[in-house]
Amino acid sequence: MNSYVLSAIILSALITFLLRAFPFLLFKEKELPKWLEKLEKHLPMTIMAVLIVYCLKDLKTQLTTLFIPYLLACLTVVFTYKWKKNTFLSIILSTLVYMIFIRL
Structure with a gap:
């Protein structure tokens, strides 16, 4: 697998994780x-x-x-x-x- 495809997969996974974690970080103890x-x-x-x-x-x-x-x-x-x-x-x-x- 070339580095472009691998970096696209990693970036997509990171963005997906951050979008799903954002509400929990925003409303952590509020x-x-x-x-x-x-x-x-x-x-x-x-x-x-x-x-x-x-x-x-x-x-x-x-x-x-x-x-x-x-x-x-x-x-x-x-x-x-x-x-x-x-x-x-x-x-x-x-x-x-x-x-x-x-x-x-």
Whole structure:
């Protein structure tokens, strides 16, 4: 591997690390601002709503073969998030439900 590619990889890794570490360095021992606490509280549900709208944007109003899997996946997202308040779990379970039902 030539030195240009190696230096690009190292620089990319360093920038990625610094960008991820920046919030922890900035708010190390301070209380979070109120707007950031509010954002932390509402952002996961907002992201879920955007993902649902994005996934349903191509769904036609007529009953197609994909309507039931879409509906079941959306219901899985809603109920899982309301139940566990875990965005990752909601996304994984709804994707699993969708993939199972499009294969049936």
